[in-house]
Amino acid sequence: MQLFYAPDLTTPRYTLGEEESKHCIRVLRLRRGDTLHLTDGRGTLYRCEIAEEDARRCTVRVVERFPDYERMPYRLTMAVAPTKNIERFEWFLEKATEVGVSEIVPLLCERSERRALKIERAERVVVSAMKQSLKAFCPALRPLTPLDDLLAEPFDGRRLIAHCDAPRMEKRHLFDTLRPHENLLVLIGPEGDFSPAEIDAALRAGFEEITLGRQRLRTETAAVVATVMAATRNHTPDQTA
């Protein structure tokens, strides 16, 4: 199955953009009546048929709708300081989308190496990963957000900060502290970690301190590790023949 992204999808008929049309007709060589799948990125998967095989304005007919397609059984917001090397941060965006993430907040911290972010470029990485991994929910992607602003926001769920400094009270291992089906917000700091003042501020705001293990992980690695731990805690039971 190849998945097309159509946030502006209309039913019962929809016209693909030029790029998607060209890909359908010239690359995939789809013809009238052939099946293809689209998503609006807001949870619905559409099984469609080619109606008009135009390589610039390809029209499809919606045949079947699958609302709430494979919704994650938990919500995960990863708030991560973008790395100086943007490819590393984009690696995290792609992998988090594949494994499962609801929202990504690029964080601006005291020790942030990267203090500006091209959000359109980040969006392209996330959309591409959503399509490739056949998801109908596109992770929400916020602009670069100062840590203080995020700490001040209300959040209905568990709020966790990963840091490498000495624990203020008790640092729980992320996997051990998670319970299935929770709503989670996880903070991952920049290359130089959160500052002591930032950690204190997070704790005053009610965040829990977590560790991802004894390893010394890069920012983007820590972010992917946390994402995998959350998915692992929430995975579905085994499959038999």
Added chain:
Amino acid sequence: MQLFYAPDLTTPRYTLGEEESKHCIRVLRLRRGDTLHLTDGRGTLYRCEIAEEDARRCTVRVVERFPDYERMPYRLTMAVAPTKNIERFEWFLEKATEVGVSEIVPLLCERSERRALKIERAERVVVSAMKQSLKAFCPALRPLTPLDDLLAEPFDGRRLIAHCDAPRMEKRHLFDTLRPHENLLVLIGPEGDFSPAEIDAALRAGFEEITLGRQRLRTETAAVVATVMAATRNHTPDQTA
């Protein structure tokens, strides 16, 4: 702490190579008597002092040895089909080294997109990640190995194959089936997955079928997810203030 790699280390004195010497003296600006750390990559960490501050042939004196430095409490061999895009495979090499892996076997499979591998380039990635993550054990890296050869080798531990085909008997979720402190071999197939014949051959050889969850993961993502699950199963208890 900055870690230098010295597989040919001699005690009580050792002379760094040109590149490392230049890095010590010109970049880090270390001087006689300053402390630095070296590893032989075989498990020993050495605390050393600069003896002669030569920017081309810097000599150090070994002050203290830490044998068996932070050895993993389990063994993990990741046998992974290198991806067509070598950067994706190198991301896996780096991330697996950070998170914890004992040995990496690049796999040549029926559907492999990449049928040759520059092993020196892969070694540089692994050594770099070992130094950056302050490890004293360098993951062993084998040359590109045909799957059949690996299936025929004896292995003292659990042998697991991740695939996306229908289960032959029962597919266990990797995290659920793992027990702490095991010796593990995990197979991850190429972009088009293992072929049915390859899966059957692995099962005949005694491999267990596993799944990494419902998500559709790229090869290198699956490999990192498996590595994280193994580390998570084996992590050490919580830390208190």
